[in-house]
Each structure stands twice: as structure tokens, then as C-alpha cells.
Amino acid sequence: MKLTPIYFLISALVIIPGLFSLARYGLKLSIEFTGGTRLTLTQVQSDSETILAAFKDYSPNVENRSDTSITLKMKTIDQPLAQKQIESLKEENSEITLTDFETIGPALGQETLKKTLNALLLASVLLLAYISFAFKQIKYGVCAVLAMFHDTAVLLGSFSLLGHFAGIEVDLLFVTAVLTILSFSVHDTIVVYDRIRELNKKTKGVTYIELINRAVTETMARSLNNSLTIIFMLLAMFLLGGQSTKYFSLALLIGTITGTYSSTFTAAPLLVAWEKLPFGKK
Amino acid sequence: MKLSKPLQALVIVALLVIASLYIVLPRQIGSISRPFFPIKIGGLDLSQELPLKQGLDIRGGLQVVLTAHMESIEEVDRQSALDSLKNKIERRVDLYGVSESTVKTAVNGQDYRVIVEIPVDVADTLQALSLIGETAKLEFALPQYLSGETATEEATFAGFIPTDLTGADLKIAEVTFETENRLPGVSLTFKEKFQKLTKENIEKPIAILLDGEAVTMPIVRQEITGGQAQITGSFTVEEAKSLTVQLNAGALPVPVSVISQKNIPATLGADSIRKSIIAGGIGLLMVIVFMIGNYGKMGIIASVSLVLYGLFTLALYKIIPVVLSLPGIAGFLLSVGMAVDSNILIFERYKEEIRAGRGWQVALELAFGRAWDSIKDANTATIITGLILFNPLEWSFLNSSGAVRGFALTLILGILISLFTGIYVTRNLLRVFYHGKNQTPKKL
Numbered sequence: 245m246k247l248t249p250i251y252f253l254i255s256a257l258v259i260i261p262g263l264f265s266l267a268r269y270g271l272k273l274s275i276e277f278t279g280g281t282r283l284t285l286t287q288v289q290s291d292s293e294t295i296l297a298a299f300k301d302y303s304p305n306v307e308n309r310s311d312t313s314i315t316l317k318m319k320t321i322d323q324p325l326a327q328k329q330i331e332s333l334k335e336e337n338s339e340i341t342l343t344d345f346e347t348i349g350p351a352l353g354q355e356t357l358k359k360t361l362n363a364l365l366l367a368s369v370l371l372l373a374y375i376s377f378a379f380k381q382i383k384y385g386v387c388a389v390l391a392m393f394h395d396t397a398v399l400l401g402s403f404s405l406l407g408h409f410a411g412i413e414v415d416l417l418f419v420t421a422v423l424t425i426l427s428f429s430v431h432d433t434i435v436v437y438d439r440i441r442e443l444n445k446k447t448k449g450v451t452y453i454e455l456i457n458r459a460v461t462e463t464m465a466r467s468l469n470n471s472l473t474i475i476f477m478l479l480a481m482f483l484l485g486g487q488s489t490k491y492f493s494l495a496l497l498i499g500t501i502t503g504t505y506s507s508t509f510t511a512a513p514l515l516v517a518w519e520k521l522p523f524g525k526k
Numbered sequence: 527m528k529l530s531k532p533l534q535a536l537v538i539v540a541l542l543v544i545a546s547l548y549i550v551l552p553r554q555i556g557s558i559s560r561p562f563f564p565i566k567i568g569g570l571d572l573s574q575e576l577p578l579k580q581g582l583d584i585r586g587g588l589q590v591v592l593t594a595h596m597e598s599i600e601e602v603d604r605q606s607a608l609d610s611l612k613n614k615i616e617r618r619v620d621l622y623g624v625s626e627s628t629v630k631t632a633v634n635g636q637d638y639r640v641i642v643e644i645p646v647d648v649a650d651t652l653q654a655l656s657l658i659g660e661t662a663k664l665e666f667a668l669p670q671y672l673s674g675e676t677a678t679e680e681a682t683f684a685g686f687i688p689t690d691l692t693g694a695d696l697k698i699a700e701v702t703f704e705t706e707n708r709l710p711g712v713s714l715t716f717k718e719k720f721q722k723l724t725k726e727n728i729e730k731p732i733a734i735l736l737d738g739e740a741v742t743m744p745i746v747r748q749e750i751t752g753g754q755a756q757i758t759g760s761f762t763v764e765e766a767k768s769l770t771v772q773l774n775a776g777a778l779p780v781p782v783s784v785i786s787q788k789n790i791p792a793t794l795g796a797d798s799i800r801k802s803i804i805a806g807g808i809g810l811l812m813v814i815v816f817m818i819g820n821y822g823k824m825g826i827i828a829s830v831s832l833v834l835y836g837l838f839t840l841a842l843y844k845i846i847p848v849v850l851s852l853p854g855i856a857g858f859l860l861s862v863g864m865a866v867d868s869n870i871l872i873f874e875r876y877k878e879e880i881r882a883g884r885g886w887q888v889a890l891e892l893a894f895g896r897a898w899d900s901i902k903d904a905n906t907a908t909i910i911t912g913l914i915l916f917n918p919l920e921w922s923f924l925n926s927s928g929a930v931r932g933f934a935l936t937l938i939l940g941i942l943i944s945l946f947t948g949i950y951v952t953r954n955l956l957r958v959f960y961h962g963k964n965q966t967p968k969k970l
Binding site: 375416 | 583591634649651652655784785786787788789790791797798799801802804805806808809810812813816817820852853855856859860862863864866867870871874875878896899900903904905906907908910911912914915923924925927929930933934937
């Protein structure tokens with residue numbers, strides 16, 4: 245762990261641009277969180293402006309436009325009202341039809357956002373408690389949860405950047421991905437910590453830092469191999485899977501990679517750093 | 527003959543495989559039909575093929591979240607009003623004849639909700655919305671007029687006086703067609719009260735109100751004994767059908783309005799599922815190649831366990847049954863990647879023990895024993911988050927969205943089954959089929 249500062253530097257290099265983007269642009273939230281309506285019309289002949297004009301009271305945005313179909317995102321509107329506006333377009337587009345309609349009330353969006361934060365908080369507390377209990381020392385819990393936050397920061401940061409530059413939205417599935425990555429991150433960290441715990445029992449006369457070094461080296465192969473199998477699966481899902489789960493797979497993929505990195509290069513060095521704190525040494 | 531312990535274990539596994547195959551295999555494979563046996567276990571009927579339940583995002587349909595306006599209901603009665611609301615909506619959906627619909631309730635603080643999922647086409651959603659969302663409160667009332675002050679002035683309408691005849695007195699409502707012009711209408715058949723009302727109001731108009739609006743206001747010519755009334759108006763056939771369904775199911779106890787709605791075209795799901803299956807297949811193949819490349823013979827055995835893992839999981843999905851949604855499929859595929867995790871932990875441990883100079887049999891048993899600690903702790907952590915996502919106690923401060931739950935359920939099941947296949951199955955397969963080389967102990 246001579247390289248501890250360097251590991252932290254690498255993490256910082258990845259995290260800081262993401263956090264900057266997060267502070268500056270935030271996340272591009274889907275209507276599941278903001279409330280609003282998304283609808284798709286097919287067999288459209290008019291240009292996008294005409295369609296937008298029909299819904300002008302609901303501040304619409306074009307999300308996707310192909311030859312004959314258009315997807316709009318706008319403020320919450322109910323279907324009978326939307327249907328009325330569509331009727332008004334029938335003069336120019338006799339065959340126009342609504343194929344996809346999704347609407348979420350603004351209050352419901354707020355509620356989902358709140359519940360999501362609750363879930364993240366609850367997961368952090370429970371995992372902290374469980375790891376501290378399983379390893380009988382609070383430093384393991386704290387460091388594992390810090391490593392977990394590291395992964396969350398990377399993931400949120402990347403999606404803030406993706407949202408700003410590529411228009412990728414954060415939806416309920418993304419939240420699921422974040423929570424899954426929380427557990428994956430901890431899962432991986434536990435394997436490293438478990439080895440430290442085991443070596444601690446077996447070996448005598450070695451410094452704690454040397455112990456951590458050995459544990460990291462010994463678990464490296466398994467950590468990499470295990471992540472590789474998951475990465476294979478996720479890569480296939482991201483590249484070949486359906487559109488609706490594409491970014492879900494991407495979020496899991498980013499999370500798995502940073503989770504693997506962090507268990508070795510963040511969670512273990514954090515323990516070393518903890519040792520160096522004035523209250524760290526027993 | 528007495529079997530050794532590992533062999534006994536493998537017999538159990540083999541029986542499980544046969545049972546799973548029985549559940550998982552489709553009715554028809556190529557030109558061969560598979561047999562079905564008349565077996566029933568509890569509520570589980572195994573004499574026919576168990577369907578794999580598909581979520582709304584795969585088969586397409588409409589999901590609506592309705593909020594109930596409970597302002598006029600006493601706080602203590604709100605829960606029962608919500609339950610009755612759910613029952614009424616359920617009856618309407620059933621009477622309308624859409625199969626595989628679900629109606630659920632959710633309470634969030636002071637917000638009472640009903641979540642309805644119906645597999646209908648986008649084209650029919652408006653009608654479905656009005657079918658489930660309209661109160662359909664039927665009333666009979668007497669119009670009241672103020673007579674004009676002078677003889678030439680017409681009487682002015684002053685409002686309705688309600689009578690005690692309401693939708694609750696209805697025996698049955700049916701769609702009818704008028705004899706002259708075949709216009710659709712709704713015929714209502716009542717119990718006795720109707721006869722009394724007509725008897726008392728001969729030569730007077732009676733208004734039939736639906737949700738407070740007068741649909742029709744016929745003048746009673748004579749006492750009607752059969753208890754039959756007709757509503758005709760500007761109905762389409764579909765509207766008349768909806769109305770009879772609503773009236774037969776009964777009025778909603780409280781008015782509702784839509785707070786969220788989602789239409790999913792069926793084609794989108796079919797395309798996604800096909801792509802997911804291809805992606806899953808390729809991913810699985812890569813995992814198997816990787817495992818065999820890395821761990822040789824042990825990798826082959828791990829791959830066998832992995833395939834069994836997939837088989838057992840599918841069988842459980844059918845038995846429970848797990849409603850398969852797209853995130854659920856993603857959860858399943860992810861769990862395939864994670865399922866080999868315990869095997870990798872064990873095999874890496876085995877390599878270490880071999881390097882430490884132990885014989886392969888000792889190393890194998892040691893590897894399983896020593897890897898267990900980290901497998902246990904690591905998987906407990908995943909199950910904790912899985913449970914938070916699944917929210918089994920329906921805590922109202924956590925999410926209970928179907929998509930998230932579907933993912934969580936497949937993830938939790940995945941972990942539990944993978945512990946079984948990754949440890950129990952792999953271990954016993956290795957004990958029976960694996961023979962390592964005993965290296966000459968290193969001289970130190």
C-alpha cells in the first residue's frame with residue numbers, strides 16, 4: 245500500500261469531473277421523478293413545429309423524431325385532453341395515432357424521489373451496521389461504506405455527464421441499478437476484508453499494513469475473475485439487449501467496474517488511512 | 527447397497543433436475559409432445575403446462591394509478607372505502623371480460639390509491655379509462671319547476687328532488703337496441719321500488735341521473751309493473767356496454783381521478799425479450815468459456831452447475847409464480863453472472879491451498895470450508911439491499927413500484943439458488959467426478 249496516495253488520486257480524477265457535473269448540471273431526471281407526460285404519435289405528416297404548437301400549453305419538447313413518428317415530453321396532461329389536441333391535428337394528418345402514452349402527476353414524482361433517497365439511506369445504514377457486526381470492528385463498516393459512496397459518486401457523476409452531453413435520463417431503473425451496485429460494491433469489499441480478518445488470526449508479527457497488502461494481492465485474481473463474468477453478462481446486455489434496459493445495463497456495467505476497482509484500491513487503502521488517524525490505532 | 531454421501535446428494539440433485547425439467551419444458555418440442563401427469567401439490571396443478579407470467583411491460587397494456595377523493599369520508603372509514611373501491615373496480619374489469627388484470631391498492635400518507643393493470647391495446651385505453659374511472663352513480667329524481675308568474679311565462683326548472691330509488695336497487699342492466707332505429711341503449715331492471723315510484727308519478731317526468739347529470743327524462747304514462755326502464759341517449763355500442771358493466775358492478779363509493787398512466791405497446795416488449803434472450807445466451811456462453819479456460823475440469827463442473835442454476839430458477843419462476851418484467855429478466859441475467867461468484871471464490875482458494883502444498887482432496891474440502899465465510903457475508907449484504915428494493919413489509923416510505931420489485935425478487939431468488947448450486951451441487955459433483963493430480967510436496 246505504498247501507492248495509497250496514488251490510488252486515491254486516480255479515484256479523485258474520476259470522481260471530481262462527475263461531481264462537478266453533478267453540482268453544475270445535476271441529473272437529467274425522467275418524468276417518473278419530475279412528473280409529466282410522454283407520448284408517441286405515429287403516421288405523422290406535419291413537421292415537428294405544427295405538432296408542438298398543438299400542445300403549446302404544456303411546454304412540449306421533441307424527444308425523438310423519425311420520418312413518421314414523434315415522441316414528445318411535456319407537462320402533465322390527461323389522455324382525453326391529449327386526444328382532443330390530436331383530433332385537431334387530423335386535418336393535416338388524417339391517420340395520426342397515439343401509440344404510447346405515459347403520464348405521471350407531479351406529486352407522485354416528488355414522492356418517488358423521496359422514497360428513492362430513503363432507500364439509499366436505509367441501505368447505507370444497514371450495510372454499515374452489518375459489516376461492523378460481521379467484522380466486529382466499526383472501521384470495516386465505515387471504510388466499506390465509504391468505498392460504496394465512492395462507487396455511487398462515480399456512477400452518479402457519469403450519468404450526470406451522460407445526461408448533460410448525451411441526453412440520457414435517470415429513471416427508476418437507474419435507481420435500482422444504483423442500489424444493486426451498492427450491494428455489489430460491498431460484496432466485493434467484504435471478500436477482501438474477509439481475507440484481512442483471516443490473515444489477522446493466522447499470522448503473527450506482521451504489521452497491519454503488510455497484512456492488508458497480502459490480503460489484496462491474494463484476492464486480486466478472484467476479484468478480477470468474478471467481475472469479468474459479470475462484465476461479460478452486462479456487456480452482452482448493454483450491446484444486444486432491448487432498448488428499455490440498455491442504460492440500466494450501462495449503469496450496472498459502470499458500477500461493476502468501479503466496484504471492482506474500489507474494493508481493492510479504495511476499500512483496502514482506506515483501512516490503511518484509518519490506521520494512520522490519531523484514534524485509528526488500537 | 528448403500529450410496530456414499532456425495533452420491534446420495536447427487537441423487538437428490540438428479541431428482542430436482544427431473545422435477546424442474548417437468549415444470550420447465552414446453553408442451554411441444556419439435557414434433558414430440560411431452561407427457562403430463564395428473565399431479566397436484568397444494569394449489570399447484572401440474573397436470574398441465576405452467577405458464578411463465580409476463581409483466582405488463584412485456585405483453586403490453588395499460589397501467590393506471592387512480593387516487594380516491596376521500597374528503598367527504600370519515601377518516602376511520604377510508605380504508606374500508608378503499609377496499610370497496612378496489613372490489614368495484616375489480617368487478618368492472620371482470621365483467622368487461624379482460625383476463626389477467628390486476629387491481630391493487632396503496633396508501634401513502636393521506637393519499638389512497640388504486641393501481642390497475644389491464645392488458646388492452648392503446649386504441650382501447652380511453653374506453654378502459656372511463657370504464658374503471660367513472661363513478662357511475664345512478665339516481666332517480668323528480669324535476670321541480672317553478673310555475674311562471676303570468677300565464678304566458680314558461681315554468682322555470684328549479685332542480686331535482688332525489689327519490690329513494692338508486693343504482694343499489696338495480697337487479698340487472700343490459701345493452702338493448704331500439705326496435706325502430708337499432709340505436710343502442712341500456713335497459714334497467716329494478717326491484718319493487720320502481721313500481722311504487724311510477725305509480726306515484728303518473729303523467730309526471732322522472733329524471734334518470736348518472737353521476738349527477740340527467741341522461742334521460744321520460745314522462746311516466748302508467749304504473750310500470752315489470753320494473754323495467756330504458757335509458758337511451760347518444761350512446762355508442764361501446765359506451766352502452768361500459769355503462770351496463772359499471773351499473774352491474776355498482777357505483778364507486780368515492781370518486782377517483784388518474785394520477786399516473788402508462789401505455790405499453792405489446793410489440794416493444796416482444797422485441798426486447800427476444801434481444802434479452804440473445805444477449806443472455808451470448809453472455810452465458812462467454813461465462814462458460816471463461817470458466818473452462820480458467821479452471822479447466824473444475825470449470826466444466828461449475829458450468830454444469832450454472833446450467834442447473836438456470837433450470838432451477840426458471841422452474842421456481844413458474845411455481846411461485848414470478849411475474850417476469852424486463853428489469854426482472856435483467857436481474858436474472860445479472861444473477862447468472864453472479865452465480866459463478868461463489869465457485870470462483872472456492873476455486874481460487876483451491877489453487878492457493880494446492881500452492882501451499884496440500885493434496886487435492888484436502889485442498890478441495892478446505893477451499894469449500896474457508897471460502898464459506900466470505901461467501902456468507904458478501905451474499906448477506908446483497909440480500910439486505912435486495913430486501914430494501916423488494917420492500918416486503920410494504921413500508922410506505924420505500925418504493926413499491928412493480929418494476930423495481932420484479933428486479934429485486936429475481937435478484938434475491940438468484941442469490942439463494944446460486945448458493946445452492948454453487949456450493950452444494952458443485953461440491954458434490956466435484957467429489958464424485960473430479961480427480962486432481964497430487965503433486966509431490968514442495969521441499970522448503
